[in-house]
Amino acid sequence: MGTVERTTCCVAGGGPAGMVLGLLLARAGVEVTVLEKHADFLRDFRGDTVHPTTLDLLDELGLGERFAALPQSRFDRVAFPVDDVGDPLVLGDLRRLRIAHPYIAMVPQWDLLDLLAEAGAAEPTFTLRMSTEVTDLRRDHTGRVTGVAYRTADGVEGEIAADLVAACDGRGSTARAQAGLTVVDHPCPMDAWWFRLPRRADDQVTALMPRMGGGRFAVVIPREDYFQIAYLGPKGTDDALRARGIEAFRADVAELAPDLADRVDTLARMDDVKHLDVRLDRLRRWHVDGLLCLGDAAHAMSPIGGVGINLAVQDAVAAATLLAGPLRRGEPLDLDAVRRRRLLPTLAVQALQRAMHRGLVVPILAGRRAGPPRLIRRLLAAFPPATAVPAYLIGVGLRPEHAPGFARRAPEPVPAHRP
Secondary structure (H helix, E strand, O other), X not given: OOOEEEEEEEXXXXXXXXXXXXXHHHHOOXXXXXXXXXXXXXXXXXXOEEOHHHHXXXXXXXXXXXXXXXXXXXXXXXXXXXXXXXXXXXXXXXXXXXXXXXXXXXXXXXXXXXXXXXXXXXXXXXXXXOOEEEEEEEEOOOOOEEEEEEEEOOOOXXXXXXXXXXXXXXXXXXXXXXXXXXXXXXXXXXXXXXXXXXXXOOOOOOEEEEEEXXXXXXXXXXXXXXXXXXXXXXXXXXXXXXXXXXXXXXXXXXXXXXXXXXXXXXXOOHHHOEEEOOOEEEEOOOEEOOEEEOHHHOOOOOOHHHOHHXXXXXXXXXXXXXXXXXXXXXXXXXXXXXXXXXXXXXXXXXXXXXXXXXXXXXXXXXXXXXXXXXXXHHHHHHOHHHHHHHHHHHHOOOOOOOOOHHHOOXXXXXXXXXX
């Protein structure tokens, strides 16, 4: 084992929660080290939806202009096709919200993380170490977490002592598992399979458009030059779906989305279809002494609504707001204050997702329904302003977090090498 290093806050995981937490703490003058096990951020089909609250945060951090310059697509409505003709039923319309960014931006997560990493690198107390995986927790004689053990990609092992370890390493969190925290699981009726199909210049799509029928359900997400598609099916059926082969899968997609049937042959093999084991859970306690879990490590979310990345970012902002001062001054940390502050938004989103699983996903996958419940369709058709309610819950949420004063900066200009 190598030399024991020292930092004030060690963040396990360089995803959205970890990078935002690291940046905000560093802007407060807290020494922070972020450990990311991969060599880069380039991974497909991670959470790529950046919601209005996160867009507001980027503005407050002075990064809004740089983010806006990234290649991205935007949509401002969630709509359902209700028949073969006529306009789709709009379920959520962000254009009705009086907010600075009435849309959801679709940006590859690696671009967002690179932007945050560049901003962090400008802070003297921020360190990002790639290809470095947290393997264990360090503890003192009382059981308090006092840091982490790590291993680099080339096999070098070491330890980092820290006043606080923040577990931001996702639903498979090593730190969370080592801490032995109790998990409350909610059964999920479905899994998701992600793939992409080409988007053409004449495909004018500004809405998130679910497709459903015949016991199938998919969500078509418009990206800048392709469609990212989440195909939902009953949980535990990945082996059966793959055994049917790519031809059968193409036929299913073409039947579900006839307007995309002329491009399903771009799916060459089932390896082009990535399986996601959907989970919905949360920790009863988000911390033990010296360790705090945030984002998916504290509460894994269903892909319904695409809110997971934004809840994780909100967790990180709350944690930095509450803990930066005590960390900087070396004072005791009230780690449960973060859970108390973020519990209601978490429970509300998970309750909404569970309701949508029961009332929408399960009946559609069972072939009992081909769209939203008739009562909801009638309500929204008769009173379109009601579409602002689901738009607000998805885009803003019950407790939007804002950058604390110490982290705010004037807008940074777009570097010359950026478009």
